[in-house]
Amino acid sequence: MSFTWSSDDHKAVVSQPGQKRSRGDAGNKVTVVLGAQWGDEGKGKVVDLLATEADVVCRCQGGNNAGHTVVVDGKEYDFHLLPSGIINTKSTSLIGNGVVIHLPGLFEEGDKNEKKGLKGWEKRLIVSDRAHLVFDFHQVVDGLQETERQAQEGKTIGTTKKGIGPAYSSKASRTGLRVCDLLGDFKDFSTRFKNLVRQYQSMYPALKVDAEDQLKKLKEYAERLRPMVRDGVYYMHEALHGSPKNILVEGANAALLDIDFGTYPFVTSSNCTVGGACTGLGIPPANIGDVFGVSKAYTTRVGIGAFPTEQLNAVGELLQTRGHEVGVTTGRKRRCGWLDLVIVRYAHMINGFTAIALTKLDILDVLDEIKVGVAYKLNGKRIPHFPANMDVLQKVEVEYETFPGWKTDTSAARKWNDLPVKAQNYIRFVENHIGVPIKWVGVGKSRECMIQMF
Ligand code: GDP
Ligand code: IMO
Ligand code: MG
Numbered sequence: 277m278s279f280t281w282s283s284d285d286h287k288a289v290v291s292q293p294g295q296k297r298s299r300g301d302a303g304n305k306v307t308v309v310l311g312a313q314w315g316d317e318g319k320g321k322v323v324d325l326l327a328t329e330a331d332v333v334c335r336c337q338g339g340n341n342a343g344h345t346v347v348v349d350g351k352e353y354d355f356h357l358l359p360s361g362i363i364n365t366k367s368t369s370l371i372g373n374g375v376v377i378h379l380p381g382l383f384e385e386g387d388k389n390e391k392k393g394l395k396g397w398e399k400r401l402i403v404s405d406r407a408h409l410v411f412d413f414h415q416v417v418d419g420l421q422e423t424e425r426q427a428q429e430g431k432t433i434g435t436t437k438k439g440i441g442p443a444y445s446s447k448a449s450r451t452g453l454r455v456c457d458l459l460g461d462f463k464d465f466s467t468r469f470k471n472l473v474r475q476y477q478s479m480y481p482a483l484k485v486d487a488e489d490q491l492k493k494l495k496e497y498a499e500r501l502r503p504m505v506r507d508g509v510y511y512m513h514e515a516l517h518g519s520p521k522n523i524l525v526e527g528a529n530a531a532l533l534d535i536d537f538g539t540y541p542f543v544t545s546s547n548c549t550v551g552g553a554c555t556g557l558g559i560p561p562a563n564i565g566d567v568f569g570v571s572k573a574y575t576t577r578v579g580i581g582a583f584p585t586e587q588l589n590a591v592g593e594l595l596q597t598r599g600h601e602v603g604v605t606t607g608r609k610r611r612c613g614w615l616d617l618v619i620v621r622y623a624h625m626i627n628g629f630t631a632i633a634l635t636k637l638d639i640l641d642v643l644d645e646i647k648v649g650v651a652y653k654l655n656g657k658r659i660p661h662f663p664a665n666m667d668v669l670q671k672v673e674v675e676y677e678t679f680p681g682w683k684t685d686t687s688a689a690r691k692w693n694d695l696p697v698k699a700q701n702y703i704r705f706v707e708n709h710i711g712v713p714i715k716w717v718g719v720g721k722s723r724e725c726m727i728q729m730f
Contacts, residue, residue, distance in 0.1 A: 333361025374556020
């Protein structure tokens with residue numbers, strides 16, 4: 277026997293084992309948008325497009341390591357903790373329990389975007405009481421850990437230094453503090469905060485923290501945050517089982533940065549694949565509907581780690597400059613290379629994409645020829661899987677397909693037939709190779725520069 281809550285009267289609805297549930301019982305489906313590469317694929321743009329029809333837009337993992345750009349009416353917004361749907365005045369934005377929140381960062385981001393014209397965001401934002409907090413000292417520790425990595429191993433991870441790793445470490449070691457703790461008994465919160473500081477200071481003696489000053493600031497943030505805080509699980513349950521609703525989940529980071537499936541250890545500290553939507557919001561897998569994978573028409577990566585199709589040559593430089601490939605969060609130049617379909621297929625194995633958004637096709641417009649990585653070889657033999665071991669990934673040889681460039685400006689294309697045949701062939705090849713339909717093709721930064729295929 278199993279229970280669900282009926283949304284209208286909050287009474288438990290009981291179904292018998294084996295009894296088929298109607299779609300109505302299962303509730304609304306959520307649409308999930310996920311990065312299929314190493315991040316910065318254009319998730320913000322895809323979410324913004326879908327958010328015009330959405331009732332709720334949620335973030336389920338990551339923190340302000342993410343940087344999502346949205347361009348509307350010539351105005352460019354960048355979001356880090358706020359869901360990109362916050363622009364849509366008709367939808368509610370939710371920061372779920374799986375997200376780690378740096379409160380000064382959150383309010384700074386809101387205030388900065390308010391100056392650009394984003395009105396009323398605090399009234400449209402809901403924050404889960406189960407979300408963990410990132411403190412300033414987590415960010416300092418992030419930097420100290422990078423210095424330590426450099427000293428011990430001669431290399432860093434190249435983190436965003438936003439405190440993401442240390443905050444998720446506190447969560448996993450059960451010493452972290454959550455939004456509900458901050459809003460509860462402040463004396464108790466203060467004691468736990470000081471214990472956490474001591475714990476980090478015993479690991480990093482150089483770490484200086486003015487705990488009293490931090491607590492004073494946190495108390496102020498708590499009062500600004502209080503009106504936005506809800507029980508996230510109950511909120512989502514209501515949203516899923518109430519009247520029909522369009523619910524959107526905006527993935528941050530990406531499959532190859534996933535803590536389990538990414539290019540470990542050069543990854544972030546959360547699950548950026550589809551499971552993160554369930555654990556980061558408290559929703560059942562049965563409520564996952566469409567899963568849209570976002571991939572650039574080439575590949576980029578910020579930070580350190582293997583990158584088999586990287587082009588350390590004129591092609592890489594052209595992609596970097598034409599694509600304005602500079603990190604939204606850190607301002608670092610992104611490394612660039614050809615589209616690697618091995619990684620996108622791998623991302624699809626894990627996420628089960630129902631459709632793909634292929635962004636930044638326009639960046640390829642000037643190339644004489646375009647290559648696509650289709651397989652990896654080790655010692656001259658094709659391997660069927662994506663290697664877990666980074667030493668192995670460093671050694672793979674990429675097998676490429678080569679396409680003639682279309683040498684035509686695609687930025688004004690608004691429908692399939694506006695695209696040159698050579699570009700159409702490129703898109704169809706990518707689609708067939710991944711085995712997932714391409715639903716959108718991006719040809720520019722703004723909302724309207726997106727060709728919808730079906
Ligand atoms: P996200 O982290 O996945 O949301 O992506 P970012 O915002 O970090 O990086 C994507 C960048 O590409 C942003 O500057 C976008 O404005 C831009 N962009 C997205 N789609 C397209 C496209 O189809 N063409 C071009 N030229 N730029 C795009
Ligand atoms: P969006 O959502 C690109 C990378 C960092 C670093 C590694 C670990 O904009 O696609 P972290 O600070 O998370 O501990 O850094 O992960 N990284 C991203 N790269 N886009 C992102 O997010 C990223 N989030 C984390 O550069 O290599
Ligand atoms: Mg980004």
